[in-house]
Amino acid sequence: MKCVTSGMKKWMMGIMTGALALSLSACGDSSGTNGNSGGNGGGGAEEKKLVIYTARDKNVVDAVIPKFKEKHPDIDVQVMTMGAQQILERVRGEKANPQADFWWGGTQAALITAANEGLLESVKPSFADKVPAQYKDAQDRWYGEMLLPEVIMYNSQALKKEDVPKDWDELLDSKYKGKIIIRGVLASGTMRTIYSSMIYRQDPKDPTKGYEWLKKLDANTKEYAQDPTNLYLKLARQEGTLSLWNLQDILIQKEKQKQPFDFAIPSSGIPILVDGVGVVKGAKHKDAAMKFYEFLFDEKLRVELAENLFQIPTRTDISKDKMPAWFKNIELKPLPIDWQVMAEKEKEWMQYWDENIKGKGAK
Structure with missing residues (x-):
């Protein structure tokens, strides 16, 4: 059999080069950089996804997620609801290959345990100094979202x-x-x-x-x-x-x-109870997780959630004048x-x- 022609060789080389490029692209890191920044996330379709494990009531999820999607329509949000203890056990079991990006709704005890086991990223959000020390982790691995x-x-x-x-x-x-x-x-x-x-x-x-x-x-x-x-x-x-x-x-x-x-x-x-949140260690979509993190603690959203869903925010910089009447009448x-x-x-x-x-x- 005769050798392949020069044209055939060029065609085959083109196919191999394209396949190699796709392979390298697929192997790129989309989880962002380590440390206290949100990371660059690597971009691409894979980064336009956010997997949330939550213990929040359906009423809360239905109130928050559509607002987040409206602000970030390019992010495909997937929410899995379970008990806070079940989230800890699941994140622990998935440590070698994290499936969740963001833990939304966890007890202080569960989050402390998760942080000590190396299950949460250390990320410092923009609102860090607005949350008192007793309501957050000293190493920025979790922050209290609200008081229960x-x-x-x-x-x-x-x-x-x-x-x-x-x-x-x-x-x-x-x-x-x-x-x-x-x-x-x-x-x-x-x-x-x-x-x-x-x-x-x-x-x-x-x-x-x-x-x-x-x-x-x-x-x-x-x-x-x-x-x-x-x-x-x-x-x-x-x-x-x-x-x-x-x-x-x-x-x-x-x-x-x-x-x-x-x-x-x-x-x-x-x-x-300090009910908190955190970014899962090794999150595949860290940039999207950080966007949701910042969104959750936005002052306007915190006031809306207090008004409509009776949440008590951990942020101390929100004026009581903006808070609903029920909040002002509760003595704890x-x-x-x-x-x-x-x-x-x-x-x-x-x-x-x-x-x-x-x-x-x-x-």
Whole structure:
């Protein structure tokens, strides 16, 4: 067989050169640079994507994401909703090959744990000095987006205000037996925080008293709802009349969904959860993640979310005059909690609760 012609050689070389160029382009780094900048992201179609893991309520997601898409129509936003603890476990499991770019909605304890495990990028946003030190990571690996006061929730059609527990310990009264419904604890960052706080307030150095307290609460608990939607449904149907939950979601259900819910603030103080966000370490679309980061903390959006979705911002530079009336009328007394200790002990405490207390309180 004769050798290929000169023209054929040129054609084949052209094909090979084009394939090599495409291969090199596909191997380019689109995750941006390391350090405290947003990175250049590398551009290209791959960068025009943003994968968000969120524990936010659907009402919040539906209010925020369309606004972000309107500002950044070139970014394909993909949102996956799950519990805050589930996000931690998923990001941990994907550490070698991160699938998410941005973690939206995590408890302080979960974010501290994630930061300590090297799961979050150190990035310093433009609003860094507007958020107090107690609401952010010292190495800029996460920032608190809002404050979530944890309170007593009740069905206002089934219970008069004067019949609602005035403090945490009153929940243990036998008259509330079978009237309490709790959101499944282990999958919920909110519930893990509340339960860990109940142990901490007894004695953070010796959890025994806290375990006894939770055992008594378990004895009064009718059931553990699998998710917030299930919890709301059961409370609305008066299958139970009391729960423990965060103030923001209670107000959303009460004011927006017209559910018969209200809240009581325990007199001894409440755990005020710092609910935060962060960029996942090794995010494939870091530039897009940083755009969303900045967008979330925009002052105009923070005021809108306070007005419409009852969020309490961590930014201290927003004038109270711009904030809604409900915000001005709320007085919060925080429980004195060392959140670093909570982050270190939460897993141990909750594992013990799950294995030795859940469903055994009445026995």
